[in-house]
Amino acid sequence: MNIKKIIVVLCLLATSFLSNSQKLGKGTWLVGGGLSYLNASGANVFLGNLSGFNMVSKNIALGANVTYISSGSTLIAGPQARYYFNREKPSKFFLLSSINFNTESSSGTFNVGAGLANFISDYVSIDITGNYGSSFSYISNVVSLQVGLQIYLPKKK
Secondary structure, eight states, X not given: OOHHHHHHHHHHHHHHHHSOOOOXXXXXXXXXXXXXXXXXXXXXXXXEEEEEEEESSSSEEEEEXXXXXXXXXXXXXXXXXXXXXXXXXXXXXXXEEEEEEESSSSOEEEEEEEEEEEESSSSEEEEEEEEEEEESSSOOEEEEEEEEEEEEEOOOO
């Protein structure tokens, strides 16, 4: 790992100590996206995703995501869920699960992961997520690290 990557990761982690607190509440909408990189069978693969969630309780967010995979220009989509821990702190750990379906074939994947939402303001977080995915249609296991941006839109009172 080169020194620039280490510095970026340390800066992102430092934001958790300097950031503002966000209170997640029922009815809050989350809109975000992220980028990932992985090396699969010697090929460089980039993934870009967009997601939307709604907080259905004080710790649970349900929603959907759409991911574009550079290898083969593939688009996958599906439902996603998050469970947040330590609600009142500026950094919130969460668990993530999703089921994704390839829009061009009958294949799909199941993903689980854990992440950290580092709030840089009351309504914006930089999320770092580690994921493990497994395919339904063929034997393939993938581990990835993703960095993304999440915007929180609280319910109007």
